[in-house]
Amino acid sequence: MRAKKRSKLGKWIDQNSYTQQDLVKATKLDKGTISKLCNDSSYIPNGKTIRKIMDVLKRVDKKLKTDDFFDI
Numbered sequence: 613m614r615a616k617k618r619s620k621l622g623k624w625i626d627q628n629s630y631t632q633q634d635l636v637k638a639t640k641l642d643k644g645t646i647s648k649l650c651n652d653s654s655y656i657p658n659g660k661t662i663r664k665i666m667d668v669l670k671r672v673d674k675k676l677k678t679d680d681f682f683d684i
Contacts, residue, residue: 621665621681622650628672639664656684 618626625632632646639646641664648655649665657665662682669676678684 617651617653619650619653619655619681624669624681625650630672635665635668638668641665656682 624630625635632643632650635641635646635649636643641661645657645661649657649661662678662684665681666676666678669681
């Protein structure tokens, strides 16, 4: 069985002992949205969603940039 293909965000979560559920709680975004962000590398979220994600991730690492996760 092949492993799921992960987006840049999904890979970051896997490497940093963070979970999708952690992001759901911290961003107050729907779990379906977080799942799509982590598993669908072609999904481009709207600006408000990106901002919520980046606000949370920058609490973990201030050096992170939007371009690290999203091709916009």
